[in-house]
Amino acid sequence: MVDSMDINSLMANTCVDKEQYEKVLSYIDQGKREGASLLIGGKPCGKKGYYIEPTIFENVTDDTLIANDEIFGPVMCLMKFKTIEEAIRRANAIKYGLAAGIVTNDLNIANRVSRSIRAGMIWINCYHNFDSGCPIGGYKMSGFGKDHGVEALEKYLQNKAVVTPIYHSPWL
Template structure:
């Protein structure tokens, strides 16, 4: 394991050098994500890639601070816990945030001392390969960060079922997450961390300024390049909304330009049983639904198989506390949305997965030794 090859302090220094190299090459990486994923170059240069470097620096600080504890035993024994890297981890990355989501997994795994095999999405492999190149330049030994490109049913499946892989970390759809769990269970019972699909409610109470809140409603919408399959899927959901009786307030059409683009779309008169209210669309489609009471909106927000995130907009502290504690979701944003920080690991409930990203402890094995 990486932790056996290098002293913890040296690993921290190398991770910091890796972060510096990323910042030195921020434009190249932003250009790769722009070509691969359709990310705005300006967003990559000023947002995504600096965030990648920040996350790496954050976990570099943890690399030399991973310690076990001395136990108070009930008998005349001396006991302590020893923290060791879990081993070889397989990290499967989605296409929508190819740089941030890669480093959210790679950085804590490095801090814990693991070696890893990274499988980027087949649509967006270029930045992952470039990160591996920069890691080598920073002094990370060969074999610590390995990037394997390929498709999910082949490369991803092989990684999930491999007997020498000790853990899988995956971000993607619920359906694929189930397949990964099956592969892990039928191979070597490797643990898995899954951050999966969601249908996240964005709850706006009548005591807030709607004009200030409205721009946040589309923050989580996909602004990446999408392929024909995803494009047709989003359009099919828009047709479902029309056929099932929702009122199309605006948008709903593809844009007449090269590529696959869809107008920001808003439906009103949406009811809980409609397809667009129940299923993850993963496109710029917003369903507006009215509610009367706090109890009603909590019940309706929880009436989903997902539990990834939620937003609560209110000036009433009691309502904010009540609703945020009552919704079964991994992240509850209050008067903000899509706000992340390394000090706050995130993940989901129910069919949105389990375990947390940004958590180095997920890559540690705990051994209790009694002497």
């Protein structure tokens, strides 16, 4: 039998250590202080480990910390926009670009937005799905290099150029 605390822990996000756990909780507090509306979650979960409830903020503005930083925790910001151009501009104005999600029934919008947003991974009508053949890595200030896929091999390789003159060559 599974009690409700165990179910909540399974649904919650685990932080890697106490430092990250406290950092994510501080982002949640900062979001509230900056005027974002907490829709759901935002609290520690469970008695053991570093679990935090999935957290969703609404009425988030572009100038808030939670909208501009990479939190690496279960925090989502809902932000309204009037045009596709506005959504693309606002997404690209952020200095990070690890991942993005697009929800639409219009294939033209999905294609246009996914090609316009500067992010390393873009999910359409899903989120956090990975394939071992897909390279994962961000744009802008979001990480260095790629993981998975053949692109991941680049970080293990080091190119070197060696130039040696050939004496008594007809070219010299």
